[in-house]
Amino acid sequence: MAVSSAVHPIAVEDGHGVTAARARHAVRGLLTNFGRTIAIFVPVFFVATFATFLLRALSGLNPARIQLGQNATPLEINRLEASYGLDRGFFAQYGSWLAGVLHGNLGRSWSNGYPVAVLIRDGLTISLTVATLALVLGVGFGLALGALAAVRRATWIDRGITSLLSIVSTVPAFVIGIVLVEVVAVELKLLPSAGFVPFSQGFWPWLSHVLLPALALSFGCMSSVARQLRAGLIGAYRENYVIGATVRGLSRRRIFFRHVLKNGIGPAVAVLGLEFPALIGGSVIVESIFALAGFGQFAATSAQMGDVPSVQGVLVVSIVLVVTFNLIVNLLLGRISPASQRGV
Amino acid sequence: MIRRVLAQPTGRLAVGMLSVIALLAIFGSVLAPCSPLTNSAHQLAPISASHWLGTDYLGRDTLSRLLAGSRASIVGAVEVGIIALFVGAIPGAASVYLGRVFEWVTLRLVDTLISLPFLLVAVAVTALLGNGITQALLVVGVLLAPSFYRVSRAAALSVARSQYVEAAEISGASEAWIVRRHVWSKILPPISVSLAQTIGAGFVVVSSLSFLGIGVQPPAPTWGGMLSSDLSYLSYQPWAPVAPAVLIIATVWACNLLADSIRDVSGEAGRAFASARPKRRRQLARPEVGA
Numbered sequence: 047m048a049v050s051s052a053v054h055p056i057a058v059e060d061g062h063g064v065t066a067a068r069a070r071h072a073v074r075g076l077l078t079n080f081g082r083t084i085a086i087f088v089p090v091f092f093v094a095t096f097a098t099f100l101l102r103a104l105s106g107l108n109p110a111r112i113q114l115g116q117n118a119t120p121l122e123i124n125r126l127e128a129s130y131g132l133d134r135g136f137f138a139q140y141g142s143w144l145a146g147v148l149h150g151n152l153g154r155s156w157s158n159g160y161p162v163a164v165l166i167r168d169g170l171t172i173s174l175t176v177a178t179l180a181l182v183l184g185v186g187f188g189l190a191l192g193a194l195a196a197v198r199r200a201t202w203i204d205r206g207i208t209s210l211l212s213i214v215s216t217v218p219a220f221v222i223g224i225v226l227v228e229v230v231a232v233e234l235k236l237l238p239s240a241g242f243v244p245f246s247q248g249f250w251p252w253l254s255h256v257l258l259p260a261l262a263l264s265f266g267c268m269s270s271v272a273r274q275l276r277a278g279l280i281g282a283y284r285e286n287y288v289i290g291a292t293v294r295g296l297s298r299r300r301i302f303f304r305h306v307l308k309n310g311i312g313p314a315v316a317v318l319g320l321e322f323p324a325l326i327g328g329s330v331i332v333e334s335i336f337a338l339a340g341f342g343q344f345a346a347t348s349a350q351m352g353d354v355p356s357v358q359g360v361l362v363v364s365i366v367l368v369v370t371f372n373l374i375v376n377l378l379l380g381r382i383s384p385a386s387q388r389g390v
Numbered sequence: 391m392i393r394r395v396l397a398q399p400t401g402r403l404a405v406g407m408l409s410v411i412a413l414l415a416i417f418g419s420v421l422a423p424c425s426p427l428t429n430s431a432h433q434l435a436p437i438s439a440s441h442w443l444g445t446d447y448l449g450r451d452t453l454s455r456l457l458a459g460s461r462a463s464i465v466g467a468v469e470v471g472i473i474a475l476f477v478g479a480i481p482g483a484a485s486v487y488l489g490r491v492f493e494w495v496t497l498r499l500v501d502t503l504i505s506l507p508f509l510l511v512a513v514a515v516t517a518l519l520g521n522g523i524t525q526a527l528l529v530v531g532v533l534l535a536p537s538f539y540r541v542s543r544a545a546a547l548s549v550a551r552s553q554y555v556e557a558a559e560i561s562g563a564s565e566a567w568i569v570r571r572h573v574w575s576k577i578l579p580p581i582s583v584s585l586a587q588t589i590g591a592g593f594v595v596v597s598s599l600s601f602l603g604i605g606v607q608p609p610a611p612t613w614g615g616m617l618s619s620d621l622s623y624l625s626y627q628p629w630a631p632v633a634p635a636v637l638i639i640a641t642v643w644a645c646n647l648l649a650d651s652i653r654d655v656s657g658e659a660g661r662a663f664a665s666a667r668p669k670r671r672r673q674l675a676r677p678e679v680g681a
Contacts, residue, residue, distance in 0.1 A: 319505075327506075330509050349518045365507075
């Protein structure tokens with residue numbers, strides 16, 4: 047109601063009651079959309095974090111095995127477990143762990159006792175840089191290819207793009223990564239094949255080190271986006287309003303942007319919610335190929351050592367990333383295609 | 391249905407490729423000319439009469455390792471598909487009949503599984519649970535289960551509400567007869583499409599895990615593991631990754647081709663099942679893991 051009273055006087059002054067109504071409608075739509083999205087993702091967050099917490103009980107690991115080795119006395123083991131709070135009941139541990147997670151405290155690593163949040167931070171920067179760049183590349187090329195195929199549908203351009211995408215989508219990310227290392231780094235010597243340079247050391251050194259990993263990661267995203275966009279646009283082209291627009295003599299460009307793209311882009315945006323977890327998950331492969339010390343690598347090495355809190359930390363961070371990204375995608379989707387709002 | 395799949399050229403191609411791959415998996419270790427684990431002095435040897443595909447960095451025959459590794463790579467994928475089928479399809483069908491609480495809980499679980507960063511979770515959980523092949527297959531199977539959940543739930547919903555099932559019940563048909571006659575034929579096509587896709591996807595994941603040395607540890611040959619060791623010697627043997635990569639891509643491609651071809655021949659059933667979705671629910675994502 048605060049919104050309507052704030053907007054109303056201005057609108058009346060302008061003599062546009064419609065603007066106020068529209069603004070109110072938009073805000074209300076945004077809020078319901080937000081509420082619905084939260085209703086989906088809050089359970090997801092809690093189920094996923096609970097499963098993450100269960101990992102310790104399932105794995106049966108404890109810090110004593112890593113820190114004290116084989117010859118530890120029971121007394122030492124007990125003292126160490128107590129220092130990590132492992133001597134308490136299951137739900138007491140879960141309660142304090144969840145409270146810590148909600149406050150950004152991910153516990154201490156079992157291998158060296160450092161706070162996990164600190165250990166993850168550097169790797170997270172690298173992983174997020176690569177994933178973001180991969181997302182930009184994938185969405186950019188995906189939209190371009192999908193739109194091109196749809197506009198030139200049923201020509202050799204469309205067939206070429208479609209078959210290229212179907213090939214690309216079957217090739218696993220690690221094979222693409224190896225091919226890129228082989229061709230671009232080893233044979234052509236265009237870009238470095240491994241390592242990471244922070245942005246503070248200059249734009250090109252930074253970009254040249256993250257470009258190949260991001261490219262390797264982006265192919266899956268690219269082919270999904272392109273295929274969904276193509277299908278969505280071709281579906282939109284078949285609608286009667288497109289025929290109507292053509293009959294009214296609107297230009298091809300106007301029909302594409304105003305009628306077809308607006309109605310056909312929904313699935314391509316929706317599929318991003320699916321592809322983002324794949325980007326975060328794929329980081330573990332790409333970081334191994336390109337020797338990046340990202341949080342995927344950190345998770346893999348910690349898991350092999352049996353350092354449960356570090357693994358839990360990475361998983362919680364990645365769940366938060368995925369949930370946040372999905373929130374954004376859903377809000378975006380609500381703006382683009384209001385039809386997706388009907389019924390949750 | 392099998393006959394109709396084979397009547398199509400793509401179906402024949404897919405089945406043919408998959409049978410060759412299956413033969414490799416069964417007889418691979420017998421066909422291998424050398425032992426896949428014996429080191430020799432000819433390290434990183436080029437292609438020759440004695441080593442058709444050369445040798446790797448320890449002098450082990452590449453062809454033998456490819457053949458011997460086929461079983462671990464492919465049987466793993468099939469097992470993943472079967473685990474996912476059981477973990478996903480049964481709760482999916484049950485969610486229609488067992489009441490709203492069960493439905494809500496399983497739907498939230500499926501939402502969660504889909505929004506997890508797949509590979510990261512597979513790597514982390516497998517390694518924590520002991521880093522064995524059994525753990526790897528179980529974890530990947532559970533992670534891939536949502537697609538079966540969706541498919542079998544949709545099929546069960548459409549069958550439960552259909553008039554011909556009602557008509558059959560009224561005319562006194564037994565439960566078992568209805569399931570055999572109506573439910574089975576309705577569920578089978580979408581499930582087999584999903585199974586083919588899941589085996590393809592499971593194959594990619596299992597190869598990715600073995601690439602990272604998770605699940606199957608290095609000395610044992612796997613296609614993914616071979617790629618990973620080839621990576622370190624690219625400047626000596628630039629062509630080494632070609633053979634395992636081609637095999638991996640061919641397998642995944644054949645699985646996807648088979649899925650497409652089953653979907654094509656069961657077009658009617660597939661469409662009926664798609665339109666019978668209960669209500670337009672905005673879902674987190676649709677599992678197209680094959681991509």
